Amino acid sequence: GQQLNQSPQSMFIQEGEDVSMNCTSSSIFNTWLWYKQDPGEGPVLLIALYKAGELTSNGRLTAQFGITRKDSFLNISASIPSDVGIYFCAGKGGGTSYGKLTFGQGTILTVHP
């Protein structure tokens, strides 16, 4: 099946630092999504990308859909303590796969005040 490799697995940073994480795939995706999961909660969508090369921002978050359609990255600028959580990338194929998503393993982010 499709595989997504997400890196890094975990990050420990100081408040105010920028963060970068990425996902690579062995297969092409038509949609890339980035989710954040707070402890004890379900994932919440942060950014959705629908076209190769697309660069999209949501506040301090910026994500890009790779040109090859096999990768994506997420940047967080000027991190704050509430950025703590697990960040997941997810890819969706085309055709009849509808909402069927393949998830990366997650990046655990810790922000020290």
Next chain:
Amino acid sequence: NAGVTQTPKFQVLKTGQSMTLQCAQDMNHEYMSWYRQDPGMGLRLIHYSVGAGITDQGEVPNGYNVSRSTTEDFPLRLLSAAPSQTSVYFCASTPIDRGPTDTQYFGPGTRLTVL
């Protein structure tokens, strides 16, 4: 709207017991799915449904059954629980509009421990 709701929030089972994890959504979404989340493995798709009466297997379906008798409900059944099924289970729903806005909405999760 309540969104996606899941019950119970926590459950402890003994090996061999059966149980049903409930999932409901009030957004009239056609697509619903079940994932399990294990440390270091992200979320893996168990079963999904594209509408009432239609279900299909995901990546890790063994040991689980689903049914979709209504648009709103998508229960997940563990037939004979095993310790390997200890996990956090998430239900999600999505409107199928064949366009770019097919965001998946996740429930709060059920934390299951099988002894």
